[in-house]
Amino acid sequence: MAKTLFPTTLFSFITILFFPAKPLLANPHIFSRDLSPEKLGLHREKLTHLRFYFHDIVDGPDATVVRIAASAVTSKSKTGFGLLFMVDDPLTVSPDPNSKLVGRAQGVYGSADKNELGLVMVMNFAFLEGKYNGSTLNLLGRNAVFSTVREMAIVGGTGVFRFARGYAQAKTYKIDRLVAVVEYNVYVMHY
DSSP states (O other), X not given: OHHHHHHHHHHHHHHHHHSOXXXXXXXXXXXXXXXXXXXXXXXXXEEEEEEEEEEEEOSSTTOOXXXXXXXXXXXXXXXXXXOEEEEEEEEESSSSTTSOEEEEEEEEEEEXXXXXXXXXXXXXXXXXXXXXXXXXXXXXXXXXXXXXSEEEEEEEEEGGXXXXXXXXXXXXXXXXXXXXXXXXXXXXXXX
């Protein structure tokens, strides 16, 4: 009986040592690990240029901007410092507000400069059209409103724009008491 028990015990010991149920070096609770982009289905990175018009409607029955906060010094500030707005602005293919809707700009902006009109912009461009439908780009940056062209960072995205990075250039097309129309040219690297 000892002769048959030894080979079975030796085989079991070798199996456990060299082929454990969970590999000795694999930790299911590991904090981070390196992956290749291909493992996530990501292949060749590409550069995409998007051009659209942002319609910021500040007054009237179809307003897309609402004031959500102000500071104690806002009313005394020449720049409205501390004023904060929530937006849900249409994005269209041309400056005409009735042109094709391609998405919405949703987020917040606020007056963040005491000396000149400079906004901090935190926006999601949520696309509704074509292959970008359901995808977003995330914009973050300073918008010096009276500069001819303002540049802000694209810091991420979802859907088609996963791992996005790039920049957006904003140029005012029209501004009056009720609406601001801004042309956006967005250059984004993504997979």
